[in-house]
Amino acid sequence: MKLITVAGPPSSGKTSVILKTIAALGLPPGSVGVVKFDSLTSFDHQRYDEQKIPNQTAFAGKICPDHHFVSNVEGAVEWGMKKGLSVLVTESAGLCNRCSPYVNGILSVCVIDNLSGINTPRKIGPMLKYADIVVVTKGDVVSQAEREVFAFNIREVNASATVLFVNGITGQGAFMLARHWQDTLDIRTLRDRKLRFTMPAAICSYCTGETLIGEMYQMGMVKRMEFDDESP
Amino acid sequence: MKAPDYVAEVSSVPIGDILRRYPLAVDYLANIRLVGVDETKTLPEILENVDEDMLEEFGLDREEVIFHFSAFLEAFSRMEESIETISSITILGWRDKAGRPEMLELTVTPGEVVSIVGPTGSGKSRLLEDIECLAQRDTPTARQILINGSVPDLDKRFSTGGKLVAQLSQNMNFVMDLTVQEFLEMHAKSRMIPDSAAVVEKCFAVANSLAGEKFTLDTKVTQLSGGQSRSLMIADTALLSSSPIILIDELENAGIDRREAIEILVGNEKIVLMSTHDPLLALRADKRIVIRNGGVTKVIETTAEEEQTLHKIEAIDSALLVIRNQLRRGEIVTEESIPEFQER
Ligand SMILES: Nc1nc2c(ncn2[C@@H]2O[C@H](COP(=O)(O)OP(=O)(O)OP(=O)(O)O)[C@@H](O)[C@H]2O)c(=O)[nH]1
Ligand SMILES: Nc1ncnc2c1ncn2[C@@H]1O[C@H](COP(=O)(O)OP(=O)(O)O)[C@@H](O)[C@H]1O
Ligand SMILES: [Mg+2]
Ligand SMILES: [Mg+2]
Numbered sequence: 001m002k003l004i005t006v007a008g009p010p011s012s013g014k015t016s017v018i019l020k021t022i023a024a025l026g027l028p029p030g031s032v033g034v035v036k037f038d039s040l041t042s043f044d045h046q047r048y049d050e051q052k053i054p055n056q057t058a059f060a061g062k063i064c065p066d067h068h069f070v071s072n073v074e075g076a077v078e079w080g081m082k083k084g085l086s087v088l089v090t091e092s093a094g095l096c097n098r099c100s101p102y103v104n105g106i107l108s109v110c111v112i113d114n115l116s117g118i119n120t121p122r123k124i125g126p127m128l129k130y131a132d133i134v135v136v137t138k139g140d141v142v143s144q145a146e147r148e149v150f151a152f153n154i155r156e157v158n159a160s161a162t163v164l165f166v167n168g169i170t171g172q173g174a175f176m177l178a179r180h181w182q183d184t185l186d187i188r189t190l191r192d193r194k195l196r197f198t199m200p201a202a203i204c205s206y207c208t209g210e211t212l213i214g215e216m217y218q219m220g221m222v223k224r225m226e227f228d229d230e231s232p
Numbered sequence: 233m234k235a236p237d238y239v240a241e242v243s244s245v246p247i248g249d250i251l252r253r254y255p256l257a258v259d260y261l262a263n264i265r266l267v268g269v270d271e272t273k274t275l276p277e278i279l280e281n282v283d284e285d286m287l288e289e290f291g292l293d294r295e296e297v298i299f300h301f302s303a304f305l306e307a308f309s310r311m312e313e314s315i316e317t318i319s320s321i322t323i324l325g326w327r328d329k330a331g332r333p334e335m336l337e338l339t340v341t342p343g344e345v346v347s348i349v350g351p352t353g354s355g356k357s358r359l360l361e362d363i364e365c366l367a368q369r370d371t372p373t374a375r376q377i378l379i380n381g382s383v384p385d386l387d388k389r390f391s392t393g394g395k396l397v398a399q400l401s402q403n404m405n406f407v408m409d410l411t412v413q414e415f416l417e418m419h420a421k422s423r424m425i426p427d428s429a430a431v432v433e434k435c436f437a438v439a440n441s442l443a444g445e446k447f448t449l450d451t452k453v454t455q456l457s458g459g460q461s462r463s464l465m466i467a468d469t470a471l472l473s474s475s476p477i478i479l480i481d482e483l484e485n486a487g488i489d490r491r492e493a494i495e496i497l498v499g500n501e502k503i504v505l506m507s508t509h510d511p512l513l514a515l516r517a518d519k520r521i522v523i524r525n526g527g528v529t530k531v532i533e534t535t536a537e538e539e540q541t542l543h544k545i546e547a548i549d550s551a552l553l554v555i556r557n558q559l560r561r562g563e564i565v566t567e568e569s570i571p572e573f574q575e576r
Contacts (some may be wrong), residue, residue, distance in 0.1 A: 019541060076318055110334050114407070117408075118408055118418070122262075125290075129291070139399075140401070143404070143464075143465045144398045144465065144475075145469075145473070146406065149408075149419055155307070156256070156259050159303060172361050172364065173364075176365060189354065197291050
């Protein structure tokens with residue numbers, strides 16, 4: 001089974017791109033599945049169900065979405081193997097800019113959209129920096145120049161990634177992404193593979209449910225800011 | 233120069249000189265929050281005084297910063313060299329929506345304009361998409377696209393990152409919160425153009441010559457009217473985009489000088505293909521492709537007589553514009569608004 005990890009900011013077009021790419025793969029119905037990792041709510045299952053794509057949704061709830069991903073992705077692979085899938089796609093949303101749900105040796109795709117602002121590629125962090133392929137969506141609604149500048153800003157952050165332009169609505173470009181998916185290696189398990197980037201550091205008291213504000217309530221990993229202390 | 237050469241350079245040359253040699257280097261440093269550094273020091277010297285924890289947030293240690301930075305400089309100097317030159321593209325047909333064979337072998341060279349005409353849903357946009365992705369019998373139309381007479385190698389097809397083709401269409405808008413000047417400078421920077429001031433100036437002048445209503449360099453791009461936006465997009469695509477092929481999908485009635493716009497694109501030795509319902513654009517092309525039911529049925533060379541009719545069509549077009557403007561101003565349209573030649 002081939003495993004593809006897809007991540008990106010909310011509403012950047014991940015589901016749209018995944019659906020179009022699955023169509024472009026042209027594999028027998030039921031042989032490509034998706035596991036959606038999200039934090040609180042997601043309606044993506046409706047769109048996968050509509051296309052008769054086997055899918056599961058996992059909610060992180062009060063757990064950091066990145067930690068939740070890594071503790072469940074192995075289970076996702078087992079589910080895919082049991083279902084006899086030939087391709088399993090994980091879609092991660094609700095991540096912070098410190099996150100990157102990518103595993104060494106597993107094709108990692110970051111989806112970002114042209115509408116999110118030209119400096120966004122510089123702000124996303126590891127999710128973009130450690131991706132093998134960066135998919136840029138919504139190019140149909142911005143100017144050519146903005147597409148070029150956006151792609152350039154992506155390369156400044158991740159000079160080695162392949163940048164692909166995919167239209168999530170018409171599927172234009174999806175077929176190139178499908179080619180990359182076809183070329184990725186087959187796996188049976190993720191056990192003992194390594195994450196590409198460390199997870200956000202835990203644990204502070206707020207991770208475990210503390211809600212009160214004040215130094216006396218803070219424990220564990222705390223990063224304190226230094227403010228300018230000059231008086232006006 | 234290879235990556236190790238950059239490592240040697242970065243390790244021994246003061247960062248101030250590096251920043252002058254490689255203008256983009258400042259972005260790299262800003263991305264890892266290194267700003268306002270002592271320009272007389274080398275990068276390794278600067279890193280000595282940087283908090284390891286801060287670097288770790290970026291997944292780097294001191295040594296990795298140097299390698300990563302060198303790889304960055306190497307990648308961008310490589311990019312500078314890889315500007316595409318193309319002498320022709322060829323479209324080979326296969327079948328229409330009903331599976332009937334499409335008899336098509338059309339080669340287009342720089343400076344040529346080809347228009348694509350046909351009813352809505354006939355496959356004009358599809359043809360443009362086939363070109364954009366350099367189709368190799370693997371799209372619904374099974375067309376094949378050749379570059380310089382041969383099959384483009386797969387790597388090129390996957391790695392150009394859209395650099396071969398620039399696209400323009402009716403739905404495109406500006407979303408950046410920048411002035412026209414900042415916008416053009418930003419685009420020039422991303423193209424690594426050394427003397428951007430001149431080309432920015434020229435782009436602005438050309439855009440204004442296409443637009444019905446003039447705009448200034450300090451106008452926000454998001455505040456431009458439809459016509460002004462299209463004008464700026466066209467001027468920018470012609471002068472600042474590196475792509476040798478330009479695909480235009482239905483860019484009509486945009487309130488711009490359409491003939492002039494095509495001249496500008498062609499004058500810059502681009503290969504231009506445009507789907508259109510606009511007679512002015514269709515006839516200005518050297519050739520036009522007629523599509524029906526997903527397949528090209530004809531390729532017509534624009535005849536001398538058709539070229540002759542162009543100025544009459546322009547007269548009709550400007551007559552329509554007069555009426556349109558009258559309506560806009562809240563005036564009453566009269567018999568006099570309609571020119572004589574319509575009477576026949
Ligand atoms: N114009 C345009 N809209 C797009 C494109 N791709 C996606 N969209 C739209 O963007 C919206 C969000 O797309 P989704 O695919 O649901 O995004 P997502 O990243 O899966 O969202 P979450 O999973 O909720 O984070 C939808 O309304 C899509 O129709 C594109 O290329 N062009
Ligand atoms: N030769 C073909 N075989 C199969 N489908 C085709 C073919 N040509 C076009 N199509 C499909 O027909 C639909 C309409 O085409 P489109 O390019 O959007 O039309 P237009 O731009 O002329 O309005 C698209 O879904 C396109 O993929
Ligand atoms: Mg989604
Ligand atoms: Mg169309």
